Amino acid sequence: xxxKNILVGIxxxxxxxxxxxTAVDLAKVFSAKLYLVWVVNRDRGMDSSFGVNEDxxxxxxxxxxxxxxxxxxxxxxxxxxxxxxxxIGSIKTVLAYDFPDxxxxxxxxxxxxxxxxxxxxLQGSHTDYVVRHAKADVLVVK
Amino acid sequence: xxxxxxxxxxxxxxxxxxxxxxxxxxxxxxxxGIGAIIGTGxxxxxxxxxLTAGPALSIxxxxxxxxxxFAGLCxxxxxxxxxxxxxxxxxxxxxxxxxxxxxxxxxxxLEYALSAATVAxxxxxxxxxxLDNFGIHIPTALTAAxxxxxxxxxxxxxxxxxxxxxxTWVISMGITQTKRVNDTMVIVKLxxxxxxxxxTVWFIKPQNWHPxxxxxxxxxxxxTATGIIPGASIVFxxxxxxxxxxxxxxxxxxxSKTLPRGILxxxxxxxxxxxxxxxxxxGVVRYPVFRKYINAPVLAVLAKTGQSWLSIIVxxxxxxxxxxxxLVQLYGQSRISYSMSRDGLFPKFFGQVxxxxxxxxxxxxxxxxxxxxxxxxINLNILSELVNIGTLxxxxxxxxxxxxxxxxxxxxxxxxxxxxxxxxxxxxxxxCLTLVAGLNWETWVRFFVWLALGMALYFGYGRxxxxxxxxxxxxx
Numbered sequence: 001x002x003x004k005n006i007l008v009g010i011x012x013x014x015x016x017x018x019x020x021x022t023a024v025d026l027a028k029v030f031s032a033k034l035y036l037v038w039v040v041n042r043d044r045g046m047d048s049s050f051g052v053n054e055d056x057x058x059x060x061x062x063x064x065x066x067x068x069x070x071x072x073x074x075x076x077x078x079x080x081x082x083x084x085x086x087x088i089g090s091i092k093t094v095l096a097y098d099f100p101d102x103x104x105x106x107x108x109x110x111x112x113x114x115x116x117x118x119x120x121x122l123q124g125s126h127t128d129y130v131v132r133h134a135k136a137d138v139l140v141v142k
Numbered sequence: 143x144x145x146x147x148x149x150x151x152x153x154x155x156x157x158x159x160x161x162x163x164x165x166x167x168x169x170x171x172x173x174x175g176i177g178a179i180i181g182t183g184x185x186x187x188x189x190x191x192x193l194t195a196g197p198a199l200s201i202x203x204x205x206x207x208x209x210x211x212f213a214g215l216c217x218x219x220x221x222x223x224x225x226x227x228x229x230x231x232x233x234x235x236x237x238x239x240x241x242x243x244x245x246x247x248x249x250x251x252l253e254y255a256l257s258a259a260t261v262a263x264x265x266x267x268x269x270x271x272x273l274d275n276f277g278i279h280i281p282t283a284l285t286a287a288x289x290x291x292x293x294x295x296x297x298x299x300x301x302x303x304x305x306x307x308x309x310t311w312v313i314s315m316g317i318t319q320t321k322r323v324n325d326t327m328v329i330v331k332l333x334x335x336x337x338x339x340x341x342t343v344w345f346i347k348p349q350n351w352h353p354x355x356x357x358x359x360x361x362x363x364x365x366t367a368t369g370i371i372p373g374a375s376i377v378f379x380x381x382x383x384x385x386x387x388x389x390x391x392x393x394x395x396x397x398s399k400t401l402p403r404g405i406l407x408x409x410x411x412x413x414x415x416x417x418x419x420x421x422x423x424x425g426v427v428r429y430p431v432f433r434k435y436i437n438a439p440v441l442a443v444l445a446k447t448g449q450s451w452l453s454i455i456v457x458x459x460x461x462x463x464x465x466x467x468x469l470v471q472l473y474g475q476s477r478i479s480y481s482m483s484r485d486g487l488f489p490k491f492f493g494q495v496x497x498x499x500x501x502x503x504x505x506x507x508x509x510x511x512x513x514x515x516x517x518x519x520i521n522l523n524i525l526s527e528l529v530n531i532g533t534l535x536x537x538x539x540x541x542x543x544x545x546x547x548x549x550x551x552x553x554x555x556x557x558x559x560x561x562x563x564x565x566x567x568x569x570x571x572x573x574c575l576t577l578v579a580g581l582n583w584e585t586w587v588r589f590f591v592w593l594a595l596g597m598a599l600y601f602g603y604g605r606x607x608x609x610x611x612x613x614x615x616x617x618x
Binding site: 041043044045046047048049050051052053054055056058059060063090092 | 178221228229230231232246250253254318319320321322323324325382383385386389469470471473474477478480481484495500502533536
């Protein structure tokens, strides 16, 4: 089957960069629409009194928007039909459920996450989660 | 003078906002609230509370809950004024002006540092007990700060000091916990509390409840404030977090009805739990015994009943639960100082975001080290009082603000309106003032010193460097 709407998760890491490049190539091959999504991880597990964390997330999203424009330009220069979105939310649920549902995503491209033991215990791998829970096909770029 | 009250432009903030979906109903809010409330206060401060109020500490919990109910309604209106997510500090920058925002931010820094330290001290109490159960003994001098237990020589709380440093490192690396981990911890804590009550309620000797209220409502005993009100001033800490319900107005279906119900129900359920737990504890053990178990009061009960298996379970549950609470507190701490630095009220040092980890790395370590020293050096008698005064002050300012804004800006957007204005904010202020009055005068002095330091910082630095200063020429 040909993929129509491709989502690629970007977080500024080297691995995500490779996923991005793969996704751009795929989008061109399939003539698919490419969605560049950068999720600012705001996990409700860290909620605290007086909402003190919220400003940080908002600023983070602002900075991220600028960075994502660079990717968007790169993708468009290569001739992909791309758009860029920054979302504040839980990386896992946004990439596995919310965004794919809203945009009829049929392929999700992600970088494999290299996380250490402490991270694994507290938050688990985002990529693993999306692979297990998303309805769409998931491509993990090594 | 007006520049003291210069305000942030709300439109600059809205331009980046994304509206939230309304999905929360009464029970969602109730569970959200219980999850936020059931922290660790009950495991740490019941001992100090029982020494202050006797078995009538159970009544103190009721009073603290009432205070939270009224303050929670006011905070809900306050949080719903700005149609975007932000902190109490940012909201007050928009609504009340710079100096009030600075004071609230400064208070929250104190609250977060001290509550992390307080919980770390409790963590240490249960950790030391757990090690004891396995035959590992840490020298007593290194298990508590000086002056913790009369007649026992101690200098430094090494486990508390270390746990804060370790968690500071975790946060500085950009590691957070998911909601699932947090929810699991809430359930662990709830199960531990219920198991504890179910296993020890049989050992209650009603004569331990006499006299029920040895110090009355408010009195002085050996130079410290005692009685039900001072007890409430201390256990107020056990409810902190209840405002998470208040700040959910924009996500709530029919907030004018749902929000008060959510606040009420979550407070009622957690108060019932606290009430039963306190009565059980003071019924099994005569309250003066808690003096020897001040950092880990639940263990006083289990030492008396001889259920060492249960004390292992309780200790493990408490340690797990407290670890995540310290994590969240230290995280909040670094974020509030970040916000103030971003606006120019604090030096840039605190606002610099590390490229690799995407955290305010330096600020996290700065306050992490200060907090770890506080946890190591300040004893629980002092911590338990200081931890609440900043929060209470913040609620007084918020409630007063609500009252004033209803008259000065009646047409402002409000996603939720507190019922019974002007009475609700007035009652909230009276309750908060009463709880502040229940604290010892030494605590007030320490707090005023903190405020004076803050004002020195504001007038010496923040006022000139504020991004709202007309002379500020910075890039955004």
